[in-house]
Amino acid sequence: MDTLLKLDQIQHAYGKQTTISHLSFDLRKGEIGCLLGPSGCGKTTVLRCIAGFEPLMEGEILLNGMVVSRANFSLPPEQRHVGMVFQDYALFPHLTVAANVGFGLHRNHPTERMQRVAKMLQIVGLAEEANKYPHELSGGQQQRVALARALAPHPDLLLLDEPFSNLDISLRERLSLEICDILKSLHITAILVTHNQDEAFSVADVIGVMHQGKIMQWDTAYNLYHRPANRFVANFIGQGIFLPGKMLSPGKIEIELGILTEDIYHQYELDDAIYLAGTEVEVLIRPDDIVYDQQSTLQAMVIHKAFRGAEILYTLKLTSGRTLLSLISSHHNHAIDEKIGIRLEADHLVVFKKENYTDAQE
Numbered sequence: 001m002d003t004l005l006k007l008d009q010i011q012h013a014y015g016k017q018t019t020i021s022h023l024s025f026d027l028r029k030g031e032i033g034c035l036l037g038p039s040g041c042g043k044t045t046v047l048r049c050i051a052g053f054e055p056l057m058e059g060e061i062l063l064n065g066m067v068v069s070r071a072n073f074s075l076p077p078e079q080r081h082v083g084m085v086f087q088d089y090a091l092f093p094h095l096t097v098a099a100n101v102g103f104g105l106h107r108n109h110p111t112e113r114m115q116r117v118a119k120m121l122q123i124v125g126l127a128e129e130a131n132k133y134p135h136e137l138s139g140g141q142q143q144r145v146a147l148a149r150a151l152a153p154h155p156d157l158l159l160l161d162e163p164f165s166n167l168d169i170s171l172r173e174r175l176s177l178e179i180c181d182i183l184k185s186l187h188i189t190a191i192l193v194t195h196n197q198d199e200a201f202s203v204a205d206v207i208g209v210m211h212q213g214k215i216m217q218w219d220t221a222y223n224l225y226h227r228p229a230n231r232f233v234a235n236f237i238g239q240g241i242f243l244p245g246k247m248l249s250p251g252k253i254e255i256e257l258g259i260l261t262e263d264i265y266h267q268y269e270l271d272d273a274i275y276l277a278g279t280e281v282e283v284l285i286r287p288d289d290i291v292y293d294q295q296s297t298l299q300a301m302v303i304h305k306a307f308r309g310a311e312i313l314y315t316l317k318l319t320s321g322r323t324l325l326s327l328i329s330s331h332h333n334h335a336i337d338e339k340i341g342i343r344l345e346a347d348h349l350v351v352f353k354k355e356n357y358t359d360a361q362e
């Protein structure tokens with residue numbers, strides 16, 4: 001697949017405050033990328049740079065191999081063939097649904113424009129609502145009109161900034177999948193900005209986890225969860241806790257739950273020192289790594305439980321006083337203060353060197 005969008009070491013600042021620093025990623029044609037990160041990390045600013053609303057201090061943005069932004073140069077937004085969908089829909093209240101969708105098609109012949117509008121409304125399932133006004137539609141319908149309007153001029157790239165955040169949870173899940181299907185069926189290349197992991201996981205082919213204006217890891221959801229590149233990603237994605245451990249010998253780590261051998265853990269901060277016996281490390285334990293085992297001699301006390309339907313998320317206290325999370329089938333309904341047998345069942349644990357606490361605790 002060809003690269004459609006390339007961000008190469010971009011730098012951006014609002015006044016003296018650096019907002020984006022040395023940020024790079026590539027997106028291929030037809031891919032849906034996602035920028036995921038805590039509030040204020042710079043996600044919207046990256047979208048605005050791509051759209052051409054913000055100048056770069058350094059680095060380059062290329063669309064279809066052509067530089068559209070670099071220091072002292074910015075191709076105007078309307079010449080970039082980039083569509084945008086915002087959180088607040090931004091529909092024109094005095095125009096009908098059809099007129100909203102046709103708004104960006106003023107250069108087209110009227111017949112062609114009508115056909116295109118009808119096609120877009122049919123794709124987003126709103127053919128029947130063409131003559132209504134935005135206030136006569138639900139939030140989900142308005143967002144689909146906004147999508148149809150952004151797609152109508154055939155953009156090369158679609159940017160979606162928190163498009164579902166004004167919708168209630170069930171609608172947001174349904175609409176995000178629906179919109180993902182529409183984008184995939186039209187082979188649209190898109191970038192979605194969100195701070196909602198579930199949304200990123202269900203929609204994106206590739207996700208960039210952002211922190212303080214940088215991309216911490218640009219990867220698939222699977223790798224972000226199972227192979228986080230650093231502690232920030234490990235903390236930010238999914239749930240889990242770090243248990244302290246010690247290298248016994250190369251390939252062997254002792255933690256409170258037993259001895260881990262090299263076949264079940266990965267160590268990412270590739271540094272030879274981590275192999276030395278006695279090195280203190282921390283091992284990321286996810287809730288699905290800890291299973292209930294009545295026969296196990298390893299015991300932990302239930303100190304909190306959160307019912308999740310098919311499963312219960314237990315917070316367990318180990319003998320040392322450290323806590324663990326465990327996702328256990330809700331058929332096993334243990335009581336608070338009950339001691340239960342547990343076992344570590346994992347095939348790819350992540351290990352970090354102890355002192356590497358850099359910006360992990362957000």
Ligand SMILES: Nc1ncnc2c1ncn2[C@@H]1O[C@H](COP(=O)(O)OP(=O)(O)OP(=O)(O)O)[C@@H](O)[C@H]1O
Nearest residue numbers: 014015019037038039040041042043044045046195
């Ligand atoms: N117009 C502006 N002028 C000055 N600073 C700004 C401006 N817009 C954003 N910022 C600052 O730039 C940083 C990045 O903001 P940005 O909106 O890109 O973050 P975000 O990750 O999209 O946040 P959120 O998820 O809350 O929307 C923040 O510290 C923000 O306060």
